[in-house]
Amino acid sequence: MTKEELWQAVLARIKFQISKANFATWFKNTEIIEQKNGVITISVPNAFSKEWLEQKYSKMILKILHEIDREIKEIKYVIGHTNLKTNDKEKQKTQTLEQSVSDQLDLGEYKINRLTNLNPRYTFDNFVVGPFNEIAHAAATAVTENPGTVYNPLFIYGGVGLGKTHLLQAIGNKIADNFSNKKIKYVPAERLISGIVNSIRNHNIENFKTEYQKIDVLIIDDIQFLAGKEKTQEEFFHLFNYLYERDKQIVLSSDRPPKAITALEERLRSRFEGGMIADIGLPDYETRLAILKTKIKQKRVELPEKILNFIALNIKNNIRELEGALNRVVAYQKLNNRSLDIETIKSLLKNLLNSPKKVITPKQLIRTVAEFYDLKEKDLIAPSRKKKL
Ligand code: ADP
Ligand code: MG
Secondary structure, three states: OOHHHHHHHHHHHHHHHOOHHHHHHHHOOOEEEEEEOOEEEEEEOOHHHHHHHHHHHHHHHHHHHHHHOOOOOEEEEEEOOOOOOHHHHHHHHHHHHHHHHHHHOOOOOOOOOOOOOOOOOOOOOOOOOOOOOHHHHHHHHHHHHOOOOOOOOEEEEEOOOOOHHHHHHHHHHHHHHHOOOOOEEEEEHHHHHHHHHHHHHOOOHHHHHHHHHOOOEEEEEOHHHHOOOHHHHHHHHHHHHHHHHOOOEEEEEEOOOHHHOOOOOHHHHHHHOOOEEEEEOOOOHHHHHHHHHHHHHHOOOOOOHHHHHHHHHHOOOOHHHHHHHHHHHHHHHHHHOOOOOHHHHHHHOHHHHOOOOOOOOHHHHHHHHHHHHOOOHHHHOOOOOOOOO
16 A cells, blocks of 8 residues: 555545544645654644644544554654745634634534434523523523423524524524423525425425424524525425424524515414514623633633623624634634734734625616626616627
8 A cells, every 4th residue: 555545545534533624624735755664754734733633633543544554653743845925824824723713613522413403512501691682592491491382483583693593503402402202303494495396396295294294393594585485485384384283393583573574475474473573683792702701611712801802892793703703813822822912813803893894785786787897777677688788
């Protein structure tokens, strides 16, 4: 077996044991450059990869190597040549790090359950409650105690990155804990739509229905995507009634309240409004800080209070961005092995801080395109199918 074949064999097995993202991050641009006296030398792209492989993956790699070739007893890592400019290298390192920090939570322990589609990483324990989400949280908790009886359906709405998916999945995970015999299913609306479309196309919509009718707790995320999907709406309406009449719990999320979902059949809208509707607003400063503290505890890292304050003060609209900012800072700190000053943090988070989100209207979009291609706006939206247009 050549060095190349050996490394390919090792990689093939590692692939099955870690997440795709981690595999791509840590094993890209690696190779065996020497095999001598039971010592394997692996070339890696940078110092950080080296450190990470040594600390996190060495045992696994050695075990696999040893299984393939009993003679192999030791691994060495060396930093290989790359053609990147220093600046790019730094950038690449930080990006790699950022990804790794956010991936740590998804390492191994967090496997999505194949039956329920639930990700165990979303729990009530790591969901921070503040004035902006306490009603949604209280309703969610009530549902986990008495599924199908108190609030049905439970409809949770709010903007992007504010915790809808987290809360929905936490409901599913908690009910799974409380009631081991209940069949729970979490389904993003897009998947529901493609499931219905495919089963109609393949003439097995009856199977599809039978499967869904067995469910005790049906959780559909981002239900606004049903807008304009008439066939899906019709099927979902019947499924909804079937489950509802049997006291099965239905939980829905959306980026807007039912009455703001246009192109939604009236009968479906009134079903959505028939239970409990709770919104999630924007987190206040205290909650943002509390969320940051929860996250660093989860990641087992430390950051000075003043940096946490700075992030919490400046990133206000989106919890996902809050988390992204934290990951970036943590990554940078790990890389440089020292704590950071506010100026560094500022430049690190530049694109998150100075992003006055410009809203572009369809009108502006049409005008700009028309101008650019030297066309008339009204021709652009006319029904003509001329090639030029
Ligand atoms: P949405 O579905 O509303 O777009 P998510 O549920 O995906 O938002 O949340 C985005 C990120 O923020 C997730 O990583 C989630 O764990 C985290 N998050 C949201 N709300 C909270 C909260 N109240 N406490 C802790 N983490 C939260
Ligand atoms: Mg979501």
